[in-house]
Amino acid sequence: MLDRDALAAATAPLSRARSMPAGFYTDPAVFAAEREHILLKQWFFTCREEMLPNAGDYRAFDTPGGPILLLRGADGVLRAFANFCRHRGSLLVEGEGCTKRLICPYHAWSYMLDGSLWGCPDMKDAEGFDRIENGLVPVRMETWNGFVFCTFADDSPPLIEHLGDLPERLGSHRLGEMRCTWRITLQPNCNWKLILENAMETYHTGIVHKDTVGKQSSRTLDTRGEWLCIQVIAGRSIATLPGTAPPFAPIDGLDADARQGTYFTVIHPTCQFAVSQDCMWWLNVTPVAHDRSILEVGGCFPESVLADPEFEAKAAAYYKRWEDVALEDVGILEKQQVALGSVLYRQGPLSWRDDEVQAIGIWVLDHLPLRA
Numbered sequence: 001m002l003d004r005d006a007l008a009a010a011t012a013p014l015s016r017a018r019s020m021p022a023g024f025y026t027d028p029a030v031f032a033a034e035r036e037h038i039l040l041k042q043w044f045f046t047c048r049e050e051m052l053p054n055a056g057d058y059r060a061f062d063t064p065g066g067p068i069l070l071l072r073g074a075d076g077v078l079r080a081f082a083n084f085c086r087h088r089g090s091l092l093v094e095g096e097g098c099t100k101r102l103i104c105p106y107h108a109w110s111y112m113l114d115g116s117l118w119g120c121p122d123m124k125d126a127e128g129f130d131r132i133e134n135g136l137v138p139v140r141m142e143t144w145n146g147f148v149f150c151t152f153a154d155d156s157p158p159l160i161e162h163l164g165d166l167p168e169r170l171g172s173h174r175l176g177e178m179r180c181t182w183r184i185t186l187q188p189n190c191n192w193k194l195i196l197e198n199a200m201e202t203y204h205t206g207i208v209h210k211d212t213v214g215k216q217s218s219r220t221l222d223t224r225g226e227w228l229c230i231q232v233i234a235g236r237s238i239a240t241l242p243g244t245a246p247p248f249a250p251i252d253g254l255d256a257d258a259r260q261g262t263y264f265t266v267i268h269p270t271c272q273f274a275v276s277q278d279c280m281w282w283l284n285v286t287p288v289a290h291d292r293s294i295l296e297v298g299g300c301f302p303e304s305v306l307a308d309p310e311f312e313a314k315a316a317a318y319y320k321r322w323e324d325v326a327l328e329d330v331g332i333l334e335k336q337q338v339a340l341g342s343v344l345y346r347q348g349p350l351s352w353r354d355d356e357v358q359a360i361g362i363w364v365l366d367h368l369p370l371r372a
């Protein structure tokens with residue numbers, strides 16, 4: 001699928017490493033292998049818990065394993081299920097909402113808020129039919145600090161193990177007190193890995209973002225667990241543009257490291273948390289095909305600042321910055337995806353500033369049965 005020598009060059013020590021071969025981003029067979037060995041095996045982020053505050057609140061998500069839904073039960077417990085009806089498989093819900101029962105739009109089977117089957121008209125002649133066995137199919141779900149993750153694998157390690165020392169590194173930001181106030185969804189025509197690679201280097205920022213965030217410098221931090229981290233050095237939050245002083249005060253009690261800048265992370269395989277002195281935002285990538293992804297950008301602030309009567313006016317500067325920068329990134333990534341399709345493409349040399357780009361690629365390769 002991918003040439004052995006090409007992969008050896010891509011995984012060589014950074015000073016003599018090459019970028020990944022084009023097929024890493026353009027070959028549907030590589031994408032199929034990633035889906036089987038990575039996307040269906042690892043934890044993926046969905047949303048924050050407070051986005052479903054009440055009993056009956058539900059949200060639908062498209063994932064590489066098909067549609068799923070989150071549903072808050074009458075008992076207050078949040079659960080995840082596959083989003084299909086147990087009769088003949090219709091999609092049950094779309095978007096988000098609040099309901100007393102989930103009612104299938106096809107033949108009106110209905111489900112309680114804990115996923116158990118409630119109504120199933122005209123099934124009395126079906127031999128061996130057991131209502132108990134025909135509840136919604138659960139999806140494994142765990143939360144950390146209010147961030148809801150799911151996985152299709154029963155045997156993947158607990159989320160907290162996956163996160164390694166991320167909770168420690170981000171401890172002083174008290175992310176459990178964050179509340180999501182804003183989200184946008186983009187549909188970039190590019191491979192999912194390009195989005196995460198781009199999000200982990202500041203080599204491009206002075207060029208692609210010359211009119212917005214501008215030039216940045218970063219340091220790579222050691223991590224333990226299934227995540228990577230760089231810190232963009234800046235004594236103030238970079239969640240507003242350079243000309244706009246951040247209107248919100250830094251979070252109380254940030255540790256010395258956290259005060260020095262914004263952490264950009266990749267929580268393998270498909271999620272980035274960017275954590276600044278006054279807020280956090282996520283880039284959540286849903287791979288759709290080798291050359292198509294869904295990118296959600298979501299912004300969160302500490303709950304304490306939401307009470308500020310001018311919160312919305314102040315937060316607008318953050319929302320604009322997040323959206324403008326994301327659109328600039330998507331613009332360049334779509335150009336990169338097109339050019340990676342060249343039959344003449346050859347692997348390029350890497351800069352020391354591409355260290356985390358290489359690290360992401362190596363992590364992916366390590367999880368694919370491509371190498372001996």
Ligand code: FES
Pocket residue numbers: 085086087088089090104105106107108109
């Ligand atoms: S598919 Fe849902 S009730 Fe028939």
Ligand SMILES: [Fe+2]
Pocket residue numbers: 198199204205208209325329
């Ligand atoms: Fe960027």
